[in-house]
Amino acid sequence: MKPYELIHIETATPKAPESAVMIIYTGGTLGMVYNEEQALVPFDFQNILDEVPSLRNFNLKITVASFNKLIDSSNVNPSHWDDIAGLVEDHYDEYDGFIVIHGTDTMAYTASAISFMLEGLNKPVIFTGAQLPIGAARSDARENLITAIEIASQKLNHRPIVSEVCIYFDNLLLRANRAKKVESVQFDAFQSENYPVLAEAGVIIEYDFSALRPYQAEVELKVRKNIQQEVAILKVFPGISKAFVEGILSINGLRGLVIETYGSGNAPTEKWFIDALQNAIEKGILILNVSQCMGGKVIQGRYQTSKDLQSIGVISGSDITTEAAITKLMYVLSHADTKEMQHKYLIKPLRGEME
Numbered sequence: 092m093k094p095y096e097l098i099h100i101e102t103a104t105p106k107a108p109e110s111a112v113m114i115i116y117t118g119g120t121l122g123m124v125y126n127e128e129q130a131l132v133p134f135d136f137q138n139i140l141d142e143v144p145s146l147r148n149f150n151l152k153i154t155v156a157s158f159n160k161l162i163d164s165s166n167v168n169p170s171h172w173d174d175i176a177g178l179v180e181d182h183y184d185e186y187d188g189f190i191v192i193h194g195t196d197t198m199a200y201t202a203s204a205i206s207f208m209l210e211g212l213n214k215p216v217i218f219t220g221a222q223l224p225i226g227a228a229r230s231d232a233r234e235n236l237i238t239a240i241e242i243a244s245q246k247l248n249h250r251p252i253v254s255e256v257c258i259y260f261d262n263l264l265l266r267a268n269r270a271k272k273v274e275s276v277q278f279d280a281f282q283s284e285n286y287p288v289l290a291e292a293g294v295i296i297e298y299d300f301s302a303l304r305p306y307q308a309e310v311e312l313k314v315r316k317n318i319q320q321e322v323a324i325l326k327v328f329p330g331i332s333k334a335f336v337e338g339i340l341s342i343n344g345l346r347g348l349v350i351e352t353y354g355s356g357n358a359p360t361e362k363w364f365i366d367a368l369q370n371a372i373e374k375g376i377l378i379l380n381v382s383q384c385m386g387g388k389v390i391q392g393r394y395q396t397s398k399d400l401q402s403i404g405v406i407s408g409s410d411i412t413t414e415a416a417i418t419k420l421m422y423v424l425s426h427a428d429t430k431e432m433q434h435k436y437l438i439k440p441l442r443g444e445m446e
Protein backbone atom coordinates (compact mmCIF):
# COMPACT_ATOMS: atom_id res chain seq x y z
CA MET A 92 0.00 0.00 0.00
CA LYS A 93 1.21 3.52 -0.82
CA PRO A 94 2.17 5.47 2.32
CA TYR A 95 0.16 8.49 1.14
CA GLU A 96 -3.21 9.53 -0.25
CA LEU A 97 -3.53 11.82 -3.32
CA ILE A 98 -5.91 14.79 -3.11
CA HIS A 99 -6.55 16.90 -6.23
CA ILE A 100 -7.34 20.61 -5.93
CA GLU A 101 -8.03 23.02 -8.82
CA THR A 102 -7.65 26.66 -7.89
CA ALA A 103 -7.97 27.60 -11.53
CA THR A 104 -11.47 26.42 -12.41
CA PRO A 105 -12.97 27.29 -14.85
CA LYS A 106 -9.69 28.56 -16.39
CA ALA A 107 -6.92 26.22 -17.49
CA PRO A 108 -4.17 25.96 -14.86
CA GLU A 109 -0.95 27.81 -15.64
CA SER A 110 1.20 25.55 -13.49
CA ALA A 111 1.00 22.28 -11.65
CA VAL A 112 2.41 21.87 -8.17
CA MET A 113 2.59 18.80 -5.97
CA ILE A 114 2.46 19.33 -2.21
CA ILE A 115 3.94 16.49 -0.19
CA TYR A 116 2.46 16.74 3.30
CA THR A 117 4.49 14.83 5.88
CA GLY A 118 3.19 16.43 9.09
CA GLY A 119 4.59 19.02 11.49
CA THR A 120 3.02 22.10 13.00
CA LEU A 121 2.00 23.85 9.76
CA GLY A 122 -0.87 21.53 8.98
CA MET A 123 -2.55 21.60 12.38
CA VAL A 124 -5.93 23.04 13.29
CA TYR A 125 -7.92 23.10 16.53
CA ASN A 126 -10.68 20.51 16.85
CA GLU A 127 -13.88 20.93 18.89
CA GLU A 128 -12.04 20.08 22.09
CA GLN A 129 -9.46 22.80 21.29
CA ALA A 130 -6.74 20.19 20.72
CA LEU A 131 -4.36 20.48 17.75
CA VAL A 132 -5.00 17.82 15.10
CA PRO A 133 -3.72 17.44 11.52
CA PHE A 134 -5.70 19.38 8.98
CA ASP A 135 -7.60 17.72 6.11
CA PHE A 136 -6.10 19.13 2.91
CA GLN A 137 -9.41 18.63 1.08
CA ASN A 138 -10.35 21.88 2.84
CA ILE A 139 -7.25 23.85 1.92
CA LEU A 140 -9.17 26.43 -0.11
CA ASP A 141 -11.32 27.25 2.93
CA GLU A 142 -8.27 27.58 5.15
CA VAL A 143 -6.15 29.50 2.59
CA PRO A 144 -8.70 31.21 0.30
CA SER A 145 -6.05 33.40 -1.36
CA LEU A 146 -4.81 30.29 -3.17
CA ARG A 147 -7.76 30.92 -5.50
CA ASN A 148 -5.78 33.86 -6.88
CA PHE A 149 -3.38 31.41 -8.52
CA ASN A 150 -4.25 29.44 -11.65
CA LEU A 151 -2.90 26.19 -10.38
CA LYS A 152 -3.43 22.49 -10.45
CA ILE A 153 -2.41 21.33 -6.98
CA THR A 154 -2.10 17.73 -5.94
CA VAL A 155 -1.51 16.99 -2.28
CA ALA A 156 0.21 13.73 -1.43
CA SER A 157 -0.75 13.47 2.21
CA PHE A 158 1.20 10.89 4.24
CA ASN A 159 -1.15 8.33 5.80
CA LYS A 160 0.75 8.68 9.03
CA LEU A 161 1.46 12.37 9.60
CA ILE A 162 4.46 12.78 11.83
CA ASP A 163 6.18 15.22 14.10
CA SER A 164 9.49 15.61 12.30
CA SER A 165 11.37 14.33 15.36
CA ASN A 166 10.22 10.89 14.16
CA VAL A 167 11.60 11.28 10.63
CA ASN A 168 13.94 8.57 9.41
CA PRO A 169 15.50 7.65 6.05
CA SER A 170 12.44 5.63 5.03
CA HIS A 171 10.50 8.92 4.93
CA TRP A 172 13.26 10.38 2.76
CA ASP A 173 12.73 7.48 0.34
CA ASP A 174 8.99 8.23 0.27
CA ILE A 175 9.57 11.95 -0.46
CA ALA A 176 12.22 11.28 -3.11
CA GLY A 177 10.03 8.53 -4.61
CA LEU A 178 7.08 10.91 -4.98
CA VAL A 179 9.28 13.44 -6.82
CA GLU A 180 10.62 10.64 -9.02
CA ASP A 181 7.19 9.17 -9.86
CA HIS A 182 5.58 12.55 -10.63
CA TYR A 183 8.57 14.51 -11.93
CA ASP A 184 7.21 15.10 -15.43
CA GLU A 185 3.67 15.96 -14.31
CA TYR A 186 4.49 18.93 -12.06
CA ASP A 187 6.37 22.20 -12.43
CA GLY A 188 7.46 22.15 -8.82
CA PHE A 189 7.18 20.34 -5.51
CA ILE A 190 6.48 21.60 -1.99
CA VAL A 191 7.31 19.49 1.03
CA ILE A 192 5.44 20.43 4.21
CA HIS A 193 7.60 19.19 7.05
CA GLY A 194 8.09 19.90 10.74
CA THR A 195 10.80 22.46 11.35
CA ASP A 196 12.77 20.43 13.90
CA THR A 197 14.48 18.14 11.39
CA MET A 198 13.65 20.02 8.19
CA ALA A 199 17.29 20.91 7.54
CA TYR A 200 18.27 17.22 7.78
CA THR A 201 15.51 15.96 5.49
CA ALA A 202 15.93 18.77 2.98
CA SER A 203 19.71 18.21 2.90
CA ALA A 204 19.24 14.46 2.43
CA ILE A 205 16.75 15.03 -0.39
CA SER A 206 19.18 17.42 -2.08
CA PHE A 207 21.75 14.62 -2.25
CA MET A 208 19.21 11.96 -3.25
CA LEU A 209 17.88 13.96 -6.23
CA GLU A 210 20.81 14.02 -8.62
CA GLY A 211 20.28 16.11 -11.76
CA LEU A 212 17.27 17.93 -10.31
CA ASN A 213 15.99 20.67 -12.60
CA LYS A 214 12.81 21.72 -10.83
CA PRO A 215 12.07 23.43 -7.53
CA VAL A 216 11.61 21.25 -4.45
CA ILE A 217 10.71 23.70 -1.68
CA PHE A 218 10.45 22.63 1.95
CA THR A 219 8.32 24.73 4.24
CA GLY A 220 6.62 24.55 7.60
CA ALA A 221 5.49 26.91 10.31
CA GLN A 222 6.08 27.91 13.89
CA LEU A 223 2.33 28.28 14.52
CA PRO A 224 -0.36 25.94 13.15
CA ILE A 225 -2.42 27.04 10.15
CA GLY A 226 -5.48 27.06 12.39
CA ALA A 227 -4.00 29.70 14.74
CA ALA A 228 -4.95 33.33 14.14
CA ARG A 229 -1.40 34.72 13.96
CA SER A 230 0.01 31.74 12.13
CA ASP A 231 2.99 32.07 9.79
CA ALA A 232 1.74 28.96 7.95
CA ARG A 233 -0.36 30.73 5.32
CA GLU A 234 2.37 33.11 4.16
CA ASN A 235 5.02 30.37 4.17
CA LEU A 236 2.81 28.02 2.18
CA ILE A 237 1.51 30.58 -0.34
CA THR A 238 4.95 32.01 -1.13
CA ALA A 239 6.51 28.54 -1.34
CA ILE A 240 3.81 27.61 -3.87
CA GLU A 241 4.43 30.81 -5.82
CA ILE A 242 8.18 30.12 -5.96
CA ALA A 243 7.61 26.49 -6.96
CA SER A 244 5.46 27.57 -9.90
CA GLN A 245 7.48 30.56 -11.14
CA LYS A 246 9.28 30.44 -14.47
CA LEU A 247 11.51 32.69 -16.49
CA ASN A 248 11.91 32.06 -20.22
CA HIS A 249 9.90 28.83 -19.85
CA ARG A 250 12.35 27.46 -17.30
CA PRO A 251 11.91 27.18 -13.55
CA ILE A 252 13.64 30.00 -11.71
CA VAL A 253 14.65 27.61 -8.93
CA SER A 254 16.08 24.23 -9.86
CA GLU A 255 17.29 22.90 -6.55
CA VAL A 256 16.10 21.82 -3.11
CA CYS A 257 15.37 24.83 -0.86
CA ILE A 258 13.78 25.82 2.42
CA TYR A 259 11.34 28.72 2.31
CA PHE A 260 10.61 30.23 5.71
CA ASP A 261 9.74 33.69 7.03
CA ASN A 262 10.36 35.53 3.75
CA LEU A 263 13.66 33.81 2.99
CA LEU A 264 14.46 31.21 0.38
CA LEU A 265 17.56 29.29 1.44
CA ARG A 266 19.56 26.51 -0.16
CA ALA A 267 18.40 23.43 1.75
CA ASN A 268 21.80 21.95 2.45
CA ARG A 269 23.10 25.31 3.72
CA ALA A 270 20.22 25.97 6.12
CA LYS A 271 19.95 25.38 9.86
CA LYS A 272 17.10 25.74 12.31
CA VAL A 273 18.31 28.53 14.59
CA GLU A 274 15.17 29.61 16.45
CA SER A 275 12.37 27.68 18.15
CA VAL A 276 10.04 30.52 19.19
CA GLN A 277 10.30 33.49 16.79
CA PHE A 278 9.17 33.16 13.19
CA ASP A 279 12.66 33.53 11.66
CA ALA A 280 13.51 29.89 12.27
CA PHE A 281 16.10 29.25 9.53
CA GLN A 282 19.38 30.81 8.51
CA SER A 283 22.18 29.94 6.15
CA GLU A 284 25.19 31.63 7.61
CA ASN A 285 27.67 30.38 5.02
CA TYR A 286 25.68 30.94 1.83
CA PRO A 287 23.68 33.90 0.50
CA VAL A 288 19.91 33.97 0.76
CA LEU A 289 18.56 32.74 -2.61
CA ALA A 290 15.52 35.00 -2.56
CA GLU A 291 13.72 37.38 -0.26
CA ALA A 292 9.97 37.80 -0.44
CA GLY A 293 8.71 41.33 0.11
CA VAL A 294 6.33 43.19 -2.16
CA ILE A 295 8.02 41.18 -4.90
CA ILE A 296 10.12 38.04 -4.66
CA GLU A 297 13.68 39.18 -5.25
CA TYR A 298 15.97 36.41 -6.43
CA ASP A 299 19.75 36.45 -6.17
CA PHE A 300 20.48 34.89 -9.54
CA SER A 301 24.19 34.70 -8.82
CA ALA A 302 23.51 32.43 -5.83
CA LEU A 303 20.84 30.18 -7.37
CA ARG A 304 22.04 26.94 -8.89
CA PRO A 305 21.79 27.38 -12.66
CA TYR A 306 19.28 25.31 -14.63
CA GLN A 307 21.12 22.49 -16.34
CA ALA A 308 19.78 21.69 -19.77
CA GLU A 309 19.66 18.03 -20.77
CA VAL A 310 20.36 16.64 -17.36
CA GLU A 311 18.27 13.67 -16.27
CA LEU A 312 16.93 13.18 -12.78
CA LYS A 313 18.43 10.20 -10.98
CA VAL A 314 16.92 9.35 -7.63
CA ARG A 315 19.21 7.64 -5.13
CA LYS A 316 17.31 5.91 -2.38
CA ASN A 317 18.22 3.44 0.41
CA ILE A 318 20.39 5.69 2.49
CA GLN A 319 22.73 3.93 4.94
CA GLN A 320 22.35 4.71 8.61
CA GLU A 321 25.64 3.41 10.06
CA VAL A 322 26.87 6.86 11.03
CA ALA A 323 27.24 8.93 14.20
CA ILE A 324 27.98 12.48 15.33
CA LEU A 325 30.57 13.16 18.01
CA LYS A 326 30.54 16.67 19.45
CA VAL A 327 33.72 17.48 21.34
CA PHE A 328 33.49 19.37 24.62
CA PRO A 329 35.95 20.25 27.38
CA GLY A 330 36.19 17.18 29.62
CA ILE A 331 35.15 14.66 26.95
CA SER A 332 36.14 11.22 28.24
CA LYS A 333 38.12 8.44 26.69
CA ALA A 334 35.34 5.96 27.50
CA PHE A 335 32.77 8.08 25.65
CA VAL A 336 34.91 8.54 22.52
CA GLU A 337 35.96 4.89 22.42
CA GLY A 338 32.39 3.82 23.07
CA ILE A 339 31.14 5.68 20.00
CA LEU A 340 33.99 4.51 17.80
CA SER A 341 33.45 0.88 18.75
CA ILE A 342 29.78 0.82 17.73
CA ASN A 343 29.27 -2.35 15.74
CA GLY A 344 29.02 -1.63 12.01
CA LEU A 345 29.88 2.08 12.26
CA ARG A 346 31.03 3.33 8.83
CA GLY A 347 31.15 7.08 9.16
CA LEU A 348 31.49 9.73 11.85
CA VAL A 349 30.94 13.47 11.80
CA ILE A 350 33.15 15.05 14.43
CA GLU A 351 31.91 18.50 15.54
CA THR A 352 35.00 20.37 16.59
CA TYR A 353 35.79 23.84 17.92
CA GLY A 354 36.35 26.94 15.80
CA SER A 355 38.19 26.23 12.58
CA GLY A 356 38.29 22.48 13.19
CA ASN A 357 40.24 22.15 16.42
CA ALA A 358 40.07 19.32 18.96
CA PRO A 359 41.94 18.00 21.99
CA THR A 360 45.46 16.87 21.16
CA GLU A 361 45.64 14.26 23.94
CA LYS A 362 47.22 11.05 22.73
CA TRP A 363 44.29 8.79 23.65
CA PHE A 364 41.94 11.00 21.59
CA ILE A 365 44.07 11.05 18.44
CA ASP A 366 44.84 7.31 18.81
CA ALA A 367 41.14 6.48 19.08
CA LEU A 368 40.36 8.40 15.87
CA GLN A 369 43.38 6.94 14.08
CA ASN A 370 42.37 3.37 14.97
CA ALA A 371 38.89 4.04 13.66
CA ILE A 372 40.24 5.44 10.37
CA GLU A 373 42.52 2.40 10.03
CA LYS A 374 39.46 0.17 10.49
CA GLY A 375 37.88 1.99 7.49
CA ILE A 376 35.59 4.46 9.31
CA LEU A 377 35.32 7.79 7.45
CA ILE A 378 35.65 10.79 9.76
CA LEU A 379 34.42 14.19 8.60
CA ASN A 380 35.41 17.33 10.53
CA VAL A 381 32.71 19.99 10.92
CA SER A 382 32.83 23.14 13.04
CA GLN A 383 30.55 23.82 15.99
CA CYS A 384 30.46 27.47 14.83
CA MET A 385 27.52 28.68 12.76
CA GLY A 386 29.76 30.55 10.35
CA GLY A 387 33.26 30.16 8.97
CA LYS A 388 34.88 26.89 8.11
CA VAL A 389 37.22 24.09 9.08
CA ILE A 390 40.83 24.73 8.10
CA GLN A 391 42.78 21.72 9.30
CA GLY A 392 46.39 22.58 10.08
CA ARG A 393 45.72 26.26 10.82
CA TYR A 394 46.18 25.63 14.54
CA GLN A 395 48.38 23.03 16.17
CA THR A 396 45.15 21.57 17.61
CA SER A 397 43.98 20.41 14.20
CA LYS A 398 47.29 19.31 12.68
CA ASP A 399 47.06 15.77 14.07
CA LEU A 400 43.53 15.37 12.74
CA GLN A 401 44.81 16.25 9.30
CA SER A 402 47.78 13.92 9.49
CA ILE A 403 45.77 10.86 10.58
CA GLY A 404 43.32 11.31 7.68
CA VAL A 405 40.32 13.12 9.14
CA ILE A 406 38.51 14.74 6.19
CA SER A 407 37.82 18.48 6.34
CA GLY A 408 34.15 19.38 5.96
CA SER A 409 35.12 23.00 5.15
CA ASP A 410 32.03 25.22 5.67
CA ILE A 411 29.36 22.48 5.58
CA THR A 412 26.59 22.37 8.22
CA THR A 413 26.32 19.37 10.53
CA GLU A 414 22.92 18.58 8.99
CA ALA A 415 24.36 18.49 5.48
CA ALA A 416 27.49 16.66 6.67
CA ILE A 417 25.70 13.74 8.31
CA THR A 418 23.25 13.30 5.41
CA LYS A 419 26.04 13.63 2.85
CA LEU A 420 28.04 10.98 4.72
CA MET A 421 25.00 8.69 4.69
CA TYR A 422 24.49 9.34 0.98
CA VAL A 423 28.14 8.84 0.05
CA LEU A 424 28.40 5.59 2.03
CA SER A 425 25.31 4.35 0.18
CA HIS A 426 26.15 5.40 -3.34
CA ALA A 427 29.92 5.55 -3.77
CA ASP A 428 31.35 2.05 -3.92
CA THR A 429 35.03 2.47 -3.20
CA LYS A 430 36.86 4.25 -0.38
CA GLU A 431 38.54 6.48 -3.00
CA MET A 432 35.18 7.55 -4.44
CA GLN A 433 33.75 8.17 -0.98
CA HIS A 434 36.72 10.32 -0.11
CA LYS A 435 36.50 12.20 -3.40
CA TYR A 436 32.81 12.95 -2.91
CA LEU A 437 33.31 14.15 0.65
CA ILE A 438 35.96 16.74 -0.17
CA LYS A 439 34.04 18.41 -3.00
CA PRO A 440 30.61 20.01 -3.25
CA LEU A 441 28.02 17.65 -4.74
CA ARG A 442 24.97 19.94 -4.56
CA GLY A 443 26.43 23.29 -3.52
CA GLU A 444 26.57 22.22 0.15
CA MET A 445 30.13 23.48 0.71
CA GLU A 446 32.58 25.81 -0.94
Ligand code: ASP
Pocket residue numbers: 118119120121162163164165193194195196197220221222
Ligand atom coordinates in the same frame (compact mmCIF):
# COMPACT_ATOMS: atom_id res chain seq x y z
N1 ASP B 1 7.94 19.43 16.50
C1 ASP B 1 7.44 19.97 15.27
C2 ASP B 1 8.07 19.18 14.12
O1 ASP B 1 9.20 19.35 13.82
C3 ASP B 1 7.78 21.40 15.15
C4 ASP B 1 7.36 22.04 13.85
O2 ASP B 1 6.64 21.52 13.05
O3 ASP B 1 7.79 23.14 13.61
O4 ASP B 1 7.38 18.37 13.55
